[in-house]
Amino acid sequence: MFAPYACLPAESRGRLHGEDLSSFRSAFQRDRDRIIHSSAFRRLKHKTQVFVEHEGDYYRTRLTHSIEVAQVARTISGVLGLNTDLAEAIALAHDLGHTPFGHTGEDALQRLMEPYGGFDHNAQAMRIVTRLERHYAEFDGLNLTWEALEGIAKHNGPVTGDLPYALAEANALWDLELHTFASAEAQVAAIADDIAYSHHDLHDGLRSGLFDENDLMELPITGPAFEAVDKLYPGLETMRRRHEALRRVFGRMVEDVIHVAQIRLEAANPQSANDIRAMEQTVIRFSKPLYQELKAIRSFLFTRMYRAPSVMAERARVTEAVDALFRTFMTDPSRLPDEWRAGLQGSDDEQLARHVADYVAGMTDRFALQEFARIC
Known part of the structure; x- marks a missing residue:
């Protein structure tokens, strides 16, 4: 049973290129399936969040992160009567545009592309699903529904300027x-992203040794979670204690979002998906108290993990790789693979830069480092 403000496949605004309806899948299920089967989605397996892909088998990659986001999005959207297939599709697609080496690679490409219109991973995801995936006979991209494209474009809110x-x-x-604003399903995908990375960055930071459980005992949310576990299971071994505490942190975030959304939806009483879009604020959000507590955790992670000396040293190394690859291909496009050189004749500097950015952004961590070693 769907809520009146859910996005319904039968009411979809359709696809840019008309297609016959499937006899056994809804429009949003097809969107999800096309994303999963895309080349860009497969490459997420070897693109990392914070740590470079080869550093350890247990750290999250963009692929495992996207799967976790999709799981959270399905849970929240199901409780709220939203379309779980659409929420899942947007969640699975939200990181398709990420470069190798996480935000470090994106920062490097943004700086390099500044003279040519800039680079943004959300916008790059749109470029992938509308142009760069080239597997279908009748169109470029994945030909997703309007609702899926809207969700990818503005799941973080309206885009102005x-x-x-x-x-x-x-x-x-x-x-x-x-x-x-985007649909409620897209808003769910956005906050599921926040929940997933807040949870798994704590896991990965502990595993890397950049901080320990005693540090987390001093923070809001995580401190009470560890205290609750210690009270219930005194003397629990380290890995079990860690998991039990952080799954409580995870549950606290999900329950908070659902509770706030139920209150806001009841007060606003939206009767359509467009009513959600027309609201002055997002309907899917954390409560103010929890949001403030999460800010403290993110500040801790920024200092102790994202800007840790070992991570910063790796950031410098991979930034050098992205810089060198981009400048090499801009100076000598003949060094691009054959399929990427096709159609470049007559391109101006901006067109060439966009083409090179597409190629470099699509690389996995390991391939970018291999190419850097081979070419540069």
Whole structure:
């Protein structure tokens, strides 16, 4: 049973390129399946969040992160009567545009692309699903529904002002109403991302040894979680204690979001998905107290993990790799693979830069380092 404000496949605004309906899958199920079967999704297996892909088998990659986000999104959207297939599709697609080496690679490409319109991973995800995936006979991209494209474009909220190049390009093809909020399903995917990375970055930071459980005992949310576990299971071995505490942190975030959403939805009483889009604020959010507590945890992670000396040293190394690859291909496009050189004749500097950025952004961590060693 769907809530009145859920996105329904039968009411979808359709696809840019018309297709016959499937006899056994809804439009949003097809979106999800096309994302899972895309080349860009498979490459997420070897793209990392914080640590470079080869550093350890247990650290999250963009692929495992996306799967975790999708699981959270399905749970929350199911409780709220939303379309779980659409929420899952947006969650699985939200990181498709990420470069190798996480945000470090994105920062490097943004700086390199600044003279040519910039680089943004959300916009790059749109470029992938509308242009760069080239497997279907009748169209470029994945030909996703309007609702899926809207969710990818603005799951973090309305997009105003100067649009990133790739997003402006996609929006010119099909108006995604970027000035409004996205559907409730897209909002769920966005907050599921926050929940997943807040949870797994604590796990990965502990495993890496950048901080320990005693540090987390001093923080809100995590401190009470460890205390509750110690009270219930005194003397529990380290890995079990860690898991029991952090799953309580995870549950606290999910329950908070559901509780807040139920209150806000009851007060607003939206009767359609468009009513959600027209609201002045997101309907899916953390409570103010929990949000403040999460800010303290994120500040801790920023200092102790994202800017730890060992991580910063690796950031410098991989930034050098991205810089060198980009500048090499810009100076000598003949060093691009054959399929990436096709159609470059007559391209101006901006077109070439966008082409090179597409190629470099699509690399996995290991392939980027291999190419850096081979070419540079």
